[in-house]
Each structure stands twice: as structure tokens, then as C-alpha cells.
Amino acid sequence: MKIKTDEITSVLKQEILNYKKDLGVDEVGTVLEIGDGIARVYGLKNVMSGEMVEFQNGIFGQAFNLEDNSVGVVVYGDYLAIQEGFTVKRTSRILEVPVGPELLGRVVNPLGEPLDGKGPINAKLTRPVESPAPGIAMRQPVGEPMQTGIKAIDAMIPIGRGQRELIIGDRGTGKTSIALDTIINQKGTGVICVYVAIGQKASTVASTVEMLRNKGALEYTIVVSATAAEPAPLQYIAPYSGCSMAEYFMYNEKKRPSWFTMIFPNKRLRIVRCPFYFVALRVGKRIPETYSIFTPDFSKERRNSTTNTARVL
Structure with a gap:
């Protein structure tokens, strides 16, 4: 079986040209503690007051208290499914x-x-x-x-x-x-x-x-x-x-x-x-x-x- 290098090269070039990698940069924080529907999150330094945030299990919350070292997040969902150490990312949008x-x-x-x-x-x-x-x-x-x-x-x-x-x-x-x-x-x-x-x-x-x-x-x-x-x-x-x-x-x-x-x-x-x-x-x-x-x-x-x-x- 003869390997056709020209065909392989052309296919690789075409794949490289068509390759698109969507790179997204998310600001991520970490849950320090959770209780009674309120989560205290470390990080998210640039989060806005009232901005929606998303926990790693898909539950959404809203940033309310913007403190020096943490952010108080109101959880709109089953807060019992959120644990300490969960990651939280910004959505850059308000509650809609x-x-x-x-x-x-x-x-x-x-x-x-x-x-x-x-x-x-x-x-x-x-x-x-x-x-x-x-x-x-x-x-x-x-x-x-x-x-x-x-x-x-x-x-x-x-x-x-x-x-x-x-x-x-x-x-x-x-x-x-x-x-x-x-x-x-x-x-x-x-x-x-x-x-x-x-x-x-x-x-x-x-x-x-x-x-x-x-x-x-x-x-x-x-x-x-x-x-x-x-x-x-x-x-x-x-x-x-x-x-x-x-x-x-x-x-x-x-x-x-x-x-x-x-x-x-x-x-x-x-x-x-x-x-x-x-x-x-x-x-x-x-x-x-x-x-x-x-x-x-x-x-x-x-x-x-x-x-x-x-x-x-």
C-alpha cells in the first residue's frame, strides 16, 4: 500500500484552516460557606451588584453583598445541592x-x-x-x-x-x-x-x-x-x-x-x-x-x- 503524502498534507492543511477554537475567559470564585440560601464566595473581584452567577452544578445565584474579601450570593435554587469548594463563575448579566x-x-x-x-x-x-x-x-x-x-x-x-x-x-x-x-x-x-x-x-x-x-x-x-x-x-x-x-x-x-x-x-x-x-x-x-x-x-x-x-x- 502506497502512502500518498500529498493527499495527507492537503487534508492536514484543510483541517488546520477549518479549525476554530473558542477561547473564553471566565472569572471564577470558590464557595467558602453555604447555608439558608446564602453562599459566601471568595474571588469574583469584578462582579457587579445584582449580577447573576452560576455554580458548577448549574444553579444560579445573584450577587448581593460585595465585601472586601468575599461576595454574598443569594441562591435561586436548591442550596442543599451546593457544597463548600464549588466553583462559581460570572455571567456578566443581571437577573432576567x-x-x-x-x-x-x-x-x-x-x-x-x-x-x-x-x-x-x-x-x-x-x-x-x-x-x-x-x-x-x-x-x-x-x-x-x-x-x-x-x-x-x-x-x-x-x-x-x-x-x-x-x-x-x-x-x-x-x-x-x-x-x-x-x-x-x-x-x-x-x-x-x-x-x-x-x-x-x-x-x-x-x-x-x-x-x-x-x-x-x-x-x-x-x-x-x-x-x-x-x-x-x-x-x-x-x-x-x-x-x-x-x-x-x-x-x-x-x-x-x-x-x-x-x-x-x-x-x-x-x-x-x-x-x-x-x-x-x-x-x-x-x-x-x-x-x-x-x-x-x-x-x-x-x-x-x-x-x-x-x-x-
Whole structure:
């Protein structure tokens, strides 16, 4: 067998010409300690405040505390799967969630990851979880009613599109039922609904989703679920994520207003932090015109601290 050196040489030259090596330079740190959803990371000297970082097992976190010798990272996932010595790398981007019509009819976690077993969400766009609040000049007065389907509300205390609405009541008085009835009543009106469940049982969220599906309301609704079993950081960003998903329709499809619903837990151990979610979110500052907010399950004892935030029903 005769070896043809010319052919071998030409093949090698061609392979060398076609060879492309993508070299990436990542700034990497090391986990010093982990506990209660917070990781202390050594390194990452150039990380930005609020920047997303990725642990070696694929879990994401967000840099919060920038200290002299370490960085405090909030873990958005199962922090028990992270161990000391794990590497952490920068992503050079802030926390974003997928947005768009691809999320309609889906159940997602606060990071926009699917929870309903229907496969991946092929969203083409993302939005930052935190965005600047529109100024007073950008807002328009509330001038168009939103029908809830409940005669007592629509006749005596109607809700307008672009309005905040807070419902206060004891356990079992029907606060969540009003929100769900309102979502169901939007069928055929072109209104997009975003339902954010924070700190509820997974079985409760599942029954709510099944009810919306049976009523034909899930097709125009996005369900963001941060159950009681989820880490505190995921529950913390849940209302922010829901706002970002609703804001996409507000800014890009202005003829399709959104109905934004936040459901908080009613347990006394958690009720103390509920007003702080609302105040920290300043959700009204992020709503110029086109979607309404409905936030049930605030404690009766917190009535005086929340009446200045939204109208009380």
C-alpha cells in the first residue's frame, strides 16, 4: 500500500484552516460557606451588584453583598445541592426572566422555568426582573372599567384598568375566590392575566391551575408559583418576576391589558413579611396604564399599615 503524502498534507492543511477554537475567559470564585440560601464566595473581584452567577452544578445565584474579601450570593435554587469548594463563575448579566406570549397557559417558577411538564418554554425575549419605575408624566388616569363578574363589586366599587386593588379579610372569606372569578371573567376580552402564588402549598396551586384549565382561563393566564417548599430567595423574587412578565404585554401589546394577581400566604408566621413584599416591590410605581393588581391575603391586623398603599376593599 502506497502512502500518498500529498493527499495527507492537503487534508492536514484543510483541517488546520477549518479549525476554530473558542477561547473564553471566565472569572471564577470558590464557595467558602453555604447555608439558608446564602453562599459566601471568595474571588469574583469584578462582579457587579445584582449580577447573576452560576455554580458548577448549574444553579444560579445573584450577587448581593460585595465585601472586601468575599461576595454574598443569594441562591435561586436548591442550596442543599451546593457544597463548600464549588466553583462559581460570572455571567456578566443581571437577573432576567423569559417573557412573551410563549408563557401563556404555562406554570413557571420565578425564574421562568416550566413546572407543568409541557416541555421547555421557547421564549424569544427576556426582561430584567428589576426595571425603572415610570414617572408621573407617563401615567394616564384610570378611565376604563374592568369587569370582575361580581355584581356587588362592578356596581358599587368598580375596578378600573390600571388600578391597584387590595383585598383584606380573614381566612376563608373568599378573597382568593374573587381573584380567580375575575380571571375567569376575562375570557374573550383580550386581557392577559398573571397569577403569582407565594408561599402556598403545591397542592393548592395545582388545584387552582386545574380549575383555570377546566374553565378555559388558563390559555390567557401565566401562573408563577413559589410554593412554601421553595427557598426564600425564590419567594422573594416571585412578585418581581410576575411584574416583568406582565410588563411585556403592557409595553409591547398595549391593546391587551394585563390583570396581575399576587396571592400571599395567610399564616401568621409569614404574614409579617407580606406588607414588606408589597412595599419593597412598589408595584404601583411600575404600572403606567395597562394592568391591574389584586393582592389578597394580607393580614387584618396590618390594615392600618397598608391603607395608604392601595384602596382597601
